[in-house]
Amino acid sequence: MKINVKNVNVNYIQYGSGKDILLLHGWGQNIEMMKPLGDAFCDEFRITILDLPGFGNSEEPGKAWTIEDYNDMLEEFVRKVDISKPIVIGHSFGGRLAIRFSSRNPIEKLVLFGSPCIRFEEKLPLSVRFLKAMKKIPGLEQLGEYMKQYIGSRDYKAASPVMRETLVQIVNEDLSKFAREIEEPTLLIWGENDTEAPVHDARELEKIMIDAALIILPGTHYAYLENLDRVVVILKQFF
Numbered sequence: 001m002k003i004n005v006k007n008v009n010v011n012y013i014q015y016g017s018g019k020d021i022l023l024l025h026g027w028g029q030n031i032e033m034m035k036p037l038g039d040a041f042c043d044e045f046r047i048t049i050l051d052l053p054g055f056g057n058s059e060e061p062g063k064a065w066t067i068e069d070y071n072d073m074l075e076e077f078v079r080k081v082d083i084s085k086p087i088v089i090g091h092s093f094g095g096r097l098a099i100r101f102s103s104r105n106p107i108e109k110l111v112l113f114g115s116p117c118i119r120f121e122e123k124l125p126l127s128v129r130f131l132k133a134m135k136k137i138p139g140l141e142q143l144g145e146y147m148k149q150y151i152g153s154r155d156y157k158a159a160s161p162v163m164r165e166t167l168v169q170i171v172n173e174d175l176s177k178f179a180r181e182i183e184e185p186t187l188l189i190w191g192e193n194d195t196e197a198p199v200h201d202a203r204e205l206e207k208i209m210i211d212a213a214l215i216i217l218p219g220t221h222y223a224y225l226e227n228l229d230r231v232v233v234i235l236k237q238f239f
Contacts, residue, residue: 010050023048023089024091032056037228067173074097086108089111091114092116095112095114100175111235113223114223117175176205182210186213187213187215192219196221
């Protein structure tokens with residue numbers, strides 16, 4: 001199904017019946033990455049999964065979006081499809097959005113998979129420091145932008161120009177102040193070998209949240225899929 005939200009046509013599916021579960025996928029992903037979870041709970045809950053703008057079968061925004069833009073979109077989407085106090089489940093980028101959304105909207109519970117939201121000070125790689133230095137030199141700004149395609153992350157390289165700028169804006173924002181505001185029970189499920197959102201990030205997130213618990217599973221950034229049956233059992237107990 002398609003719905004126009006914030007001037008963007010958003011693709012989504014909604015099935016099952018009962019209390020609402022809202023599923024938010026990671027960067028570069030789509031509905032299919034969250035559907036195995038939705039299918040596991042559709043007998044007891046109404047499941048809503050959307051292709052976030054810029055991904056899957058949803059349109060790209062007309063300009064680069066911040067996490068606030070995505071949150072505004074999600075709030076409007078929730079109103080239009082009549083979702084009430086959902087259990088919110090987010091992976092990676094979808095988890096970042098879930099944190100922002102849950103900090104100012106009524107939810108039942110929150111589940112985060114591999115969702116980095118706290119920015120830690122660290123020494124940048126030489127390639128990145130070199131790129132930043134080049135961009136400060138008059139006449140070399142465009143060359144610096146061109147080089148981003150070759151020394152940037154896999155997600156950055158795969159994105160369109162609008163989504164590249166969106167990615168930069170989103171990953172550079174520290175969401176810890178919003179995480180601290182969430183009062184509802186929160187479950188953090190992380191892969192012990194997650195290199196995109198290390199377990200250290202999860203431990204720090206658990207510390208700052210009001211009511212959060214961390215479960216570490218074998219696996220990578222996609223540990224929720226790699227341990228799907230186990231995760232379903234855990235979530236049934238949590239819900």
